Amino acid sequence: MLTEAMEQGQERVQELRAQLDRLRHTLDRTDSVLGQADAIVARAETVVKRSRPLMPWILAGLGVAVVAVVVVAVLNRDHDDSDGPDDTDAAAGPA
DSSP: OHHHHHHHHHHHHHHHHHHHHHHHHHHHHHHHHHHHHHHHHHHHHHHHHHHGGGHHHHHHHHHHHHHHHHHHHHHHHHHHHTTOSOHHHHHHOOO
């Protein structure tokens, strides 16, 4: 009876050690991931700090690009309207 209790206790200790090893491995992976995330956040912070002085120029360039696209779209629409009636209107016949 005493030997059985000792054997069961030994088995429980071994199971506990196995679980602790798994937990240690999981914590090591978590620590590694958190270290990588910290490095990424630090790099992103550096990029944001460096880009702040450039932001007005970036926004101005974006605004110019949007205006250019709108002008081209309007000019193309006006050009298409001045070509004459569409073939679909002529195929429909008289109204």
